[in-house]
Amino acid sequence: MSLKWLEWSQKLQAIAQTGLTYTQSPYDIERYQQIRQIAAEIMATYAHETPTYVYDLLNKEEGYATPKVDVRGVVFHNDQILLVQEREDGCWTLPGGWVDVGESPSQAVIREVYEESGYQTRIIKLLALYDRNHPRHNHPPLRHHVYKLFFQCQISGGNAAESTETAGAAFFKEQEIPELSLTRVVPSQISRLFAHYRHPEWQPDFD
Structure with missing residues (x-):
């Protein structure tokens, strides 16, 4: 459509x-x-x-109209990727969410990963900056225009935990990815992030 x-x-x-x-x-x-x-x-x-x-x-939207910013934490461990289960739809996604006013993207992703998964992390690098509205990403429609920033993170502490928004956190192999919450992340993005994991010399993706 x-x-x-x-x-x-x-x-x-x-x-x-x-x-x-x-x-x-x-x-x-x-x-x-x-x-x-x-x-x-x-x-x-x-x-x-x-x-x-x-x-x-x-x-409710005020000021000069610009895209909103969504950040996602990409955490790899033993060739597996960290996903959290959304209570809203029961599906899985990379931990993340909106960047708050007065907060940098890196601060936001560290906060979101901890709040949604229980893991403390540090930023390794920016892997991708995608326009959520671009047709190639195949996200369901959303009233906002959104830029999505994917940061590779490394665990520095903590343990898997539930939150008010998530019902669990777990690591998955690339061939065992569960049903994804497509409003937040799509299969092609997960595949691309695994490719970045295998090729750390790659530059960040954009658009």
Whole structure:
């Protein structure tokens, strides 16, 4: 299924959000609010949600519109990769999440790995920076435009543990990857990360 509707609605929302940030004209404010309403109606129609619900979500976004930043910790041990099981859908993913305001990406990934898996880690290198919205990644549609940063991490302490968001943490061989939470990570990304593990001389991927 084509996701052009999502691309169009995201662009309309970005125009509306940025316009509302800088304009002082009451006429332009009204126009940008109308553009946001159109974006909400497009998203609601194809996502099978109510326009009011989507508009309220979009209305919470303020400031110049830029992509959100998602970080993922890539932890290898004995040729296996660390995954955590999401309580939300019961599927597995690399530990990670949104970068908080005032927090660097490296701080965020160390925090997320610890919170979701119980392991303390240190950063080795950046393996990849991907545009989640790029068609080649095959993520399910999301209302946000997101950049995903994958950091290779090394365990420095801790033990596997559950959290409020995760029901467990475990290491898996490349041929034994369980069902993945596709909103967070997809099989092609896991395969590429294993390739990076086997080729530490590679430069980071992008886009």
